[in-house]
Amino acid sequence: MTLRIYNTMSGSKEEFQPIEPGKVRLYVCGITAYDYCHIGHARANVVFDVIFRYLKRLGNEVTYVRNFTDVDDKIINRAKELKIDSCELAKRFMAAFSEDMARLGCESPSVEPKATENIPQIVAIIRTLIDKGLAYEADGDVYFSIEHFPGYLKLSKRNMDEMVAGARIAPGEQKRNPMDFALWKAAKPGEPYWDSPWGPGRPGWHIECSAMSMRYLGSSIDIHGGGKDLVFPHHENEIAQSEGATGQPFARYWIHNGFVNINQEKMSKSLGNFFTVREVLEKYDPEVLRFFILSAHYRSPIDFSDKNLEDARHGLTRVYEALQALEEVLETQAGSVIPETELTGEDEMIWQPAARLEEDFRAAMDDDFNTAQALGHLFEAVRVVNRVLSDRRFETNRHWLKRLAAAREGILRCGQVLGLFQTKPGSWLERLKDAGLGESGLSKEAIEALIEERKAARAARNFPRADAIRDELAAKGIILLDSPQGTTWKTK
RNA sequence: GGCCCCGUCGCCAAGUGGUAAGGCAGAGGUCUGCAAAACCUCCAUCACCCGUUCAAAUCGGGUCGGGGCCUCCA
Numbered sequence: 001m002t003l004r005i006y007n008t009m010s011g012s013k014e015e016f017q018p019i020e021p022g023k024v025r026l027y028v029c030g031i032t033a034y035d036y037c038h039i040g041h042a043r044a045n046v047v048f049d050v051i052f053r054y055l056k057r058l059g060n061e062v063t064y065v066r067n068f069t070d071v072d073d074k075i076i077n078r079a080k081e082l083k084i085d086s087c088e089l090a091k092r093f094m095a096a097f098s099e100d101m102a103r104l105g106c107e108s109p110s111v112e113p114k115a116t117e118n119i120p121q122i123v124a125i126i127r128t129l130i131d132k133g134l135a136y137e138a139d140g141d142v143y144f145s146i147e148h149f150p151g152y153l154k155l156s157k158r159n160m161d162e163m164v165a166g167a168r169i170a171p172g173e174q175k176r177n178p179m180d181f182a183l184w185k186a187a188k189p190g191e192p193y194w195d196s197p198w199g200p201g202r203p204g205w206h207i208e209c210s211a212m213s214m215r216y217l218g219s220s221i222d223i224h225g226g227g228k229d230l231v232f233p234h235h236e237n238e239i240a241q242s243e244g245a246t247g248q249p250f251a252r253y254w255i256h257n258g259f260v261n262i263n264q265e266k267m268s269k270s271l272g273n274f275f276t277v278r279e280v281l282e283k284y285d286p287e288v289l290r291f292f293i294l295s296a297h298y299r300s301p302i303d304f305s306d307k308n309l310e311d312a313r314h315g316l317t318r319v320y321e322a323l324q325a326l327e328e329v330l331e332t333q334a335g336s337v338i339p340e341t342e343l344t345g346e347d348e349m350i351w352q353p354a355a356r357l358e359e360d361f362r363a364a365m366d367d368d369f370n371t372a373q374a375l376g377h378l379f380e381a382v383r384v385v386n387r388v389l390s391d392r393r394f395e396t397n398r399h400w401l402k403r404l405a406a407a408r409e410g411i412l413r414c415g416q417v418l419g420l421f422q423t424k425p426g427s428w429l430e431r432l433k434d435a436g437l438g439e440s441g442l443s444k445e446a447i448e449a450l451i452e453e454r455k456a457a458r459a460a461r462n463f464p465r466a467d468a469i470r471d472e473l474a475a476k477g478i479i480l481l482d483s484p485q486g487t488t489w490k491t492k
Numbered sequence: 493g494g495c496c497c498c499g500u501c502g503c504c505a506a507g508u509g510g511u512a513a514g515g516c517a518g519a520g521g522u523c524u525g526c527a528a529a530a531c532c533u534c535c536a537u538c539a540c541c542c543g544u545u546c547a548a549a550u551c552g553g554g555u556c557g558g559g560g561c562c563u564c565c566a
Contacts, residue, residue, distance in 0.1 A: 011496095030566095031566080032565085037566085040565080041566050044566035045566080074565095156495080158494075158495060161494095162493075162494045162495085166563095168563090226566065227565080229560085229564095229566065230566070231496095232495095232561065232562065233562090256566090258560090264559080267566095274565095295505070295515075296504080299497090300497095300505085301497090301498080302504090307503070308504060308516095310516085311516040311517085315504095315514090372506050373505095373513070373514080375506090375514070377513080377514080383531090386530055387530085387531060466525085470526075470527065479529090480528075481527085481528055482524075482528080483529095
């Protein structure tokens with residue numbers, strides 16, 4: 001089995017072969033730090049977090065670089081509005097981003113470089129480009145000359161004539177060709193600047209990624225990723241700059257994730273219909289959001305809505321409840337003395353989906369990181385586990401306990417790649433309960449008191465009263481669960 | 493206008509030539525004083541049309557519908 005990845009450059013799935021076997025160089029475009037990140041950022045970063053984890057699971061040594069853009073027009077403008085230092089502003093939102101990503105269960109990349117800490121590297125590349133005749137200086141600005149780079153538009157597959165016809169030169173720009181783009185921007189009064197051979201200024205929009213990718217990963221890397229919207233012009237320009245400067249292929253595989261829609265419409269800053277990760281996490285458990293993101297293939301659009309998030313919560317709960325039941329049985333049965341016999345052929349058939357889980361999971365992930373299908377396999381395994389758990393056949397044949405323990409391991413191992421199911425089931429379920437409690441307007445104490453009252457009513461066989469209590473709580477979203485050990489509750 | 497993507501059960505979502513995974517919701521059953529959970533059973537022929545093929549949701553052509561990029565954006 002080999003990993004196949006959809007490469008935007010070729011427009012098809014290709015077998016993944018890193019430049020150096022066993023090592024993967026991965027670069028993903030990070031955020032511009034001028035605002036809290038939204039669920040589109042959440043999706044992109046969760047998707048690449050899973051890719052990072054899976055590549056490691058496959059035995060690769062992965063260097064994952066994700067940059068921060070900490071100097072840029074948007075940052076400068078926002079800082080001006082807020083009357084604070086642009087550097088401070090960037091720092092604040094970089095910290096917020098890291099917090100959000102941690103809550104979403106994303107691992108830290110190997111390196112998280114900042115544009116402002118790579119100015120010498122940026123200047124060096126620009127200088128090379130000028131020397132090679134691929135860039136020119138004009139009034140303190142430096143522009144990349146696209147007509148001298150033959151491969152331009154090979155990633156986005158656009159038509160140059162059409163593009164040129166539609167392009168405009170903004171006031172104050174000194175471009176020779178409307179499609180040329182800035183590598184270096186001269187500083188206006190009051191703007192942050194760095195000294196350069198062309199005078200004080202700051203890097204253009206795309207050059208930082210070329211510089212940081214080359215600095216940390218070398219001139220050719222394996223995977224370069226980002227959102228679909230970065231294909232043009234950002235990634236196209238990165239290719240032009242990088243390959244123009246080094247003469248080497250910049251990246252072998254280009255991976256782009258799809259958008260998050262709100263009510264079937266693209267979520268975007270300009271439309272103003274975006275939710276920040278923070279807002280969403282006030283209402284939903286971070287793992288629910290993560291599960292929701294992974295329930296679709298990374299290239300498909302996903303539609304964000306309360307209904308979809310609630311469905312995701314129910315699905316995730318199903319897994320955690322199975323995991324908890326599994327844990328309980330495994331603990332209580334650990335010391336019991338029961339016979340152990342081989343499973344029959346029929347038993348093996350029943351057990352199949354669980355036995356094959358890791359193999360199926362891998363096949364799904366190998367197929368362009370198909371997390372939706374991988375989750376399907378996980379649920380198949382969960383059903384088998386529940387089945388074995390409910391008919392209690394493990395009480396007569398110890399062999400089943402071993403199988404259950406193995407299934408638990410398998411589910412957790414797969415979950416680890418997805419960054420799911422890693423919380424202790426009991427505490428996750430408890431957390432969910434606490435969150436649901438907020439909506440009911442009830443306190444734990446009030447619920448416990450009603451449970452006590454109902455217990456007494458039941459003991460007196462006053463079932464009408466007992467049922468009235470059940471109904472009353474149910475109306476507020478609290479569900480009572482009777483068991484031989486007593487009554488517990490959970491939220492709907 | 494150019495380039496690109498999508499249309500699969502009530503909702504979400506896999507499947508991209510060999511006869512439709514999974515989740516949520518729903519119906520019936522087992523369990524329960526009643527419930528819940530869980531389990532069992534049931535629940536789609538893949539927008540439409542025309543082709544290619546022994547065989548198509550999957551390939552080609554067309555129609556209708558939806559969306560994206562081309563300007564900052566994950």
